[in-house]
């Protein structure tokens with residue numbers, strides 16, 4: 168048992184996000200094809216008198232440092248389950264955009280859980296950790312496992328998927344975030360009176376993912392939340408147009424947005440698309456990243 172543990176955890180993009188009708192509990196059933204991408208946060212935990220959260224990085228000012236922080240909630244949940252005092256300092260080195268549709272908060276929750284488990288020597292089983300993750304949020308279990316997975320239910324029930332080869336992405340970060348509940352509410356408003364079929368994953372998309380075929384994957388990318396995100400943030404249409412004009416195979420809103428994701432044919436093309444996106448003035452930053460990436464890992 169060491170006095171400090173650091174865990175690295177990736178962001179995600181949803182290569183397919185099929186959304187069903189609102190459930191009585193307010194959530195939506197999903198067919199959520201998650202892919203972990205190589206943009207990372209790092210969470211470092213150290214023994215401390217009391218629970219404390221600090222955060223560094225360009226978006227750090229937007230991260231809550233109280234007990235609503237998902238990293239703090241994860242530490243509290245594990246401590247409660249094992250009858251421990253949650254005395255830790257959690258430091259988040261944040262590179263994943265905040266409220267960007269890339270599951271940054273979920274990533275920090277999963278990372279803190281793995282880090283506290285190692286620091287405290289609780290040796291929780293994978294199933295227990297996944298259980299706690301699902302209590303923390305719909306996206307948190309995927310941040311733990313990484314790679315590629317199909318999330319059903321509200322996204323928390325995972326089936327690992329094969330992802331052959333490396334995919335090259337460009338992420339265009341927008342100014343400000345979008346609230347996930349607000350985007351789901353806008354989805355409901357836009358679909359009022361519409362009969363929404365049960366969400367299912369596309370066989371073509373899963374086959375392209377398994378083969379590592381970027382061109383076919385590009386044609387199959389889809390996000391049912393995109394119209395809602397565009398309705399709340401119309402300027403994202405300009406970013407999508409700029410990325411496509413710059414030679415991306417395809418572009419889409421990442422999850423609930425407002426980050427937009429572009430699939431490129433190769434690393435060279437990704438670099439060119441990122442440069443053109445930044446020059447277009449339609450985003451605040453453009454970053455290249457590869458997928459798949461491994462889930463929360465002690466470093």
Ligand SMILES: C[C@@](CO)(OP(=O)(O)O)[C@H](O)COP(=O)(O)OP(=O)(O)OC[C@H]1O[C@@H](n2ccc(N)nc2=O)[C@H](O)[C@@H]1O
Nearest residue numbers: 193194195268269270304305306321347348351422423424
């Ligand atoms: C949309 C997605 C796609 O992966 O990601 P983001 O874009 O936020 O990263 C996820 O479904 C977000 O998951 P997560 O951010 O963990 O959401 P949660 O904390 O579980 O739920 C926040 C709120 O979002 C709505 N919500 C979330 C998941 C779901 N399947 N149906 C919903 O309607 C509900 O209003 C819920 O109260």
Ligand SMILES: Nc1ncnc2c1ncn2[C@@H]1O[C@H](COP(=O)(O)OP(=O)(O)O)[C@@H](O)[C@H]1O
Nearest residue numbers: 236237265266267268269270271272273275347
């Ligand atoms: N560790 C964290 N990092 C970022 N945001 C957090 C964290 N913990 C709680 N939050 C809250 O969660 C909200 C959603 O953030 P985030 O997970 O980054 O985006 P998204 O749900 O779009 O993927 C933030 O606006 C913030 O209030």
